[in-house]
Amino acid sequence: MSELQMDCTEKQKGCMRVLVTGSTGLVGKAIERVVNEEEGSKEAEQWVFLSSKDANLMDFQETLAVFQKHKPTHVIHLAAMVGGLYKNMKANLDFWRNNLYINDNVLQAAHEVGVVKVVSCLSTCIFPDKTTYPIDETMIHNGPPHPSNFGYSYAKRMIDVHNCAHAEKYGSRYTAVIPTNVFGPHDNFSIEDGHVLPGLIHKAFIAQQEGSPLTVWGSGSPRRQFIYSLDLARLFLWVLREYKEVNPIILSVDEEDELSIKEAAESVVQALGFKGEVVFDTSKSDGQFKKTASNAKLRRYLPDVKFTPFNQALKETCDWFVANYDTARK
Secondary structure, eight states: OEEEEEOOOGGGOSOOEEEEETTTSHHHHHHHHHHHHSOSOSTTEEEEEOOTTTOOTTSHHHHHHHHHHHOOSEEEEOOOOOOOHHHHHHOHHHHHHHHHHHHHHHHHHHHHTTOSEEEEEOOGGGSOSSOOSSBOGGGTTSSOOOGGGHHHHHHHHHHHHHHHHHHHHHOOEEEEEEEOEEEOTTOBOOTTTSOHHHHHHHHHHHHHHHTOOEEEESOSOOEEOEEEHHHHHHHHHHHHHHOOOSSOEEEOOOGGGOEEHHHHHHHHHHHHTOOSOEEEETTSOOOOSOOOBOOHHHHHHOTTOOOOOHHHHHHHHHHHHHHTTTTSBO
């Protein structure tokens, strides 16, 4: 666990003590980096970054104890059992039960210690499989999610239900953000269990070393919106400090920035300088074809928000992976 103090604006009405769960993951590391890089504009803001070593969040008494120890006023809740398409397909029950326990324990512990605001992290996979596009924040509960990851999806949806019920009973400001596919340094680059982009990066790196073809699972036709973890971290801080709604908000690049998996694979090839053959294994599942999300709500709040260009962010991610290959999660 690490702690650091930052400056705070007067409008925050006193010191914020922010506890971040799941801080050793992709998004947590990005938030810690962004907070460290801020230049003292948030006086007396304190940050506590928790890892799984500090408490087993599937156990309520351990969760409550760590909240009582640090007495946060605000929480960013990132801790979750996560994985890519193929891991989800093998373990829907585990994803459902483990995430349900974690989320309920964190939100209840936050309530018991008087936390003012919780910002939880959802995912676009929570949206209905059969829907119209682009999806927006009003459509979360309009139908079943894709069957490949229904356990994780329903568990994450329940955070929104919990937040709304909590606001109804206590008037609290617990909310959630819904990012599209996140990538960046400190990702899980597991080929079997990771998400599509870090998995492609790892496979391309190995293929480059071995002089073998890069095999992309599936047809390459599904489409995704990718958001760089550092861009997401900055938006997370804006939500924590400024966003007043209980209803969730999608944090995403624009619709026109959506890429096919084939295009993403070609970008990985370019970023790593891979010179070999690229083949598509169509015996593997494609998963959900598209999850095109609207960031219109975000743009209403932040019309001039800028995102790191995909190829630049991907190159930075690939460079980090190569430089940290021995210690990166694989």
